[in-house]
Amino acid sequence: MIESAGGATRLSRMGAWLIVCFLLLPITVIVPISLTDRSYLSLPAEGPSLQYFVNFFTSAGWLESFAQSFVIAISAMAIATVAGTLAAIGCWRLGGRVSDAMRFLMLVPMIVPSVVYALGIYRTYAELGLLGTYAGVILAHGVTGIPYVAILVSAALADFDARLDQAARSLGASIAQSLILVLLPILRPAIASGAIFAFIHSWDELLLVLFIGGRAMFTLPRRMWDGIQDTLDPTMAAVAVILLAITCLMLALDLALRRRDI
Amino acid sequence: MADDHRGSGTAAGLREQRSLVARRGRAERRVYHLLLVPALVLLLVFYVFPVARVLWISVSEPQPGLANYAELASASVLRVLGTTVEICALTTTITVLLSYLAAYAITHSSSRLRRIMLLGVILPLWISVLVRSFAWFALLRRQGIVNAALLQLGLIHEPLALMWNALGVIIGMVHYMLPYGILPLVANMRQIDPALTAAARGLGASPLEAFRRVFLPLSLPGIVASCVLVFIFSLGFYVTPVLLGGGKVVMVTEFISNEIMVVLEWGTGTMLATALVAAVLLLLALLSRVIDVRQLFGAK
Numbered sequence: 307m308i309e310s311a312g313g314a315t316r317l318s319r320m321g322a323w324l325i326v327c328f329l330l331l332p333i334t335v336i337v338p339i340s341l342t343d344r345s346y347l348s349l350p351a352e353g354p355s356l357q358y359f360v361n362f363f364t365s366a367g368w369l370e371s372f373a374q375s376f377v378i379a380i381s382a383m384a385i386a387t388v389a390g391t392l393a394a395i396g397c398w399r400l401g402g403r404v405s406d407a408m409r410f411l412m413l414v415p416m417i418v419p420s421v422v423y424a425l426g427i428y429r430t431y432a433e434l435g436l437l438g439t440y441a442g443v444i445l446a447h448g449v450t451g452i453p454y455v456a457i458l459v460s461a462a463l464a465d466f467d468a469r470l471d472q473a474a475r476s477l478g479a480s481i482a483q484s485l486i487l488v489l490l491p492i493l494r495p496a497i498a499s500g501a502i503f504a505f506i507h508s509w510d511e512l513l514l515v516l517f518i519g520g521r522a523m524f525t526l527p528r529r530m531w532d533g534i535q536d537t538l539d540p541t542m543a544a545v546a547v548i549l550l551a552i553t554c555l556m557l558a559l560d561l562a563l564r565r566r567d568i
Numbered sequence: 569m570a571d572d573h574r575g576s577g578t579a580a581g582l583r584e585q586r587s588l589v590a591r592r593g594r595a596e597r598r599v600y601h602l603l604l605v606p607a608l609v610l611l612l613v614f615y616v617f618p619v620a621r622v623l624w625i626s627v628s629e630p631q632p633g634l635a636n637y638a639e640l641a642s643a644s645v646l647r648v649l650g651t652t653v654e655i656c657a658l659t660t661t662i663t664v665l666l667s668y669l670a671a672y673a674i675t676h677s678s679s680r681l682r683r684i685m686l687l688g689v690i691l692p693l694w695i696s697v698l699v700r701s702f703a704w705f706a707l708l709r710r711q712g713i714v715n716a717a718l719l720q721l722g723l724i725h726e727p728l729a730l731m732w733n734a735l736g737v738i739i740g741m742v743h744y745m746l747p748y749g750i751l752p753l754v755a756n757m758r759q760i761d762p763a764l765t766a767a768a769r770g771l772g773a774s775p776l777e778a779f780r781r782v783f784l785p786l787s788l789p790g791i792v793a794s795c796v797l798v799f800i801f802s803l804g805f806y807v808t809p810v811l812l813g814g815g816k817v818v819m820v821t822e823f824i825s826n827e828i829m830v831v832l833e834w835g836t837g838t839m840l841a842t843a844l845v846a847a848v849l850l851l852l853a854l855l856s857r858v859i860d861v862r863q864l865f866g867a868k
Contacts, residue, residue, distance in 0.1 A: 321670065323673075326670070332700050419844055557691075
């Protein structure tokens with residue numbers, strides 16, 4: 307702390323603030339762009355206008371995409387949360403080689419580049435007839451969401467006093483009872499965080515949907531991607547803000563839940 | 569009969585009791601094994617199997633053998649690989665240099681400032697990569713906001729070519745990678761005892777010398793972790809290079825996607841995908857010699 311007066315430290319701190327501003331720049335700039343009153347991607351000239359949000363909310367295509375994205379993200383979240391939580395608890399109780407192998411397996415989707423998985427799941431779905439179906443997209447998003455839940459719940463379990471669970475069991479609780487009455491309430495904040503991140507993962511996902519979406523599945527990111535490639539009207543900026551808003555809402559929810567549980 | 573022995577304290581009774589506990593333990597372990605089943609089945613059927621297929625197709629289509637891998641020497645593939653390595657190396661270098669500066673400032677700040685800066689670093693991590701790339705698109709294009717501002721200020725007379733070239737791709741990629749570069753470095757630097765540099769200073773080292781001979785070597789594992797992590801993520805990056813490269817800067821992921829979706833060349837596409845996985849695993853193996861990789865993913 308004595309060194310904080312040093313020139314080098316001050317310089318590095320200035321650099322750090324510039325880097326933080328650079329990091330936040332695109333997120334901040336997208337909001338005024340979405341409010342532009344001109345007909346192309348730009349900052350508002352005369353004053354803010356909501357015309358492109360009106361565009362979004364009066365277009366059947368965009369609204370359908372919004373609904374699709376939402377249904378897919380909620381369902382994928384449910385799959386990832388249930389599978390990830392149960393597996394994390396199982397690993398925690400079992401320990402040893404089985405749990406090491408399982409933990410490794412749950413990390414694989416974070417390591418393998420998603421384009422590789424996209425090729426594989428595209429081919430597999432083509433044969434199973436799952437291309438362009440809700441089930442297909444939900445399963446792909448759900449499976450790749452498992453690591454988020456498993457990591458957060460495992461971290462919470464590592465801090466958890468195992469004697470609480472043992473006490474419940476020795477007082478006559480069955481495994482199911484100790485799971486529902488002891489473990490789940492204590493793990494609730496971690497499970498909620500995991501669920502929220504699994505939701506965001508699916509909500510923002512683009513590459514997989516490009517491969518397996520077929521002719522019927524146009525999530526918001528996919529429709530926006532197509533829009534950028536052809537028309538590029540400022541409605542895309544409004545869509546970006548809507549995507550952003552839902553993500554921020556989810557992060558705020560996570561923060562609020564954590565605060566309440568602490 | 570056994571009931572008579574139970575609790576009697578005889579050797580046979582004790583053994584009986586132990587085996588009962590053991591049996592109950594085994595039954596319990598079975599239940600906990602069952603908890604793994606949903607995730608296991610989902611991952612094996614809908615993740616591992618499809619990925620394994622990709623690797624398999626690379627040596628079996630159009631005909632069995634390693635013919636697809638001969639493509640690695642073809643001019644078009646070499647060009648793509650060259651572009652990929654070049655862009656990823658540049659991105660990694662710039663990202664890690666900036667990350668080091670930021671991480672240094674973050675670890676040497678008061679806890680309140682540290683928390684604010686870390687929030688600024690972590691928040692973008694959760695924002696859709698498509699939204700961020702699109703924002704850069706709006707900023708950097710010919711009629712974009714940066715060019716408009718520079719023209720208005722009279723600093724330039726012609727709009728600059730800020731995207732649809734390597735520059736745009738690197739700006740977008742560095743922006744995406746910075747949090748992944750900064751966080752491992754912060755984790756590493758926070759473990760360095762500040763008393764060590766203070767001691768070096770006390771023994772007569774100049775601030776620069778104390779940094780170069782004490783702090784820098786101690787932060788080396790963080791630098792390696794940050795470099796490898798950023799390079800790995802850069803290799804598999806798709807959205808930003810495609811959007812900001814505009815077909816002018818084709819990296820391996822876009823090439824793979826085109827092979828499959830446009831020209832339907834499963835052989836070449838899966839071969840490159842396999843090579844990509846191999847490169848990532850190799851880098852992770854390298855990384856695991858420096859730090860505990862599981863820690864990076866929060867598994868430990």
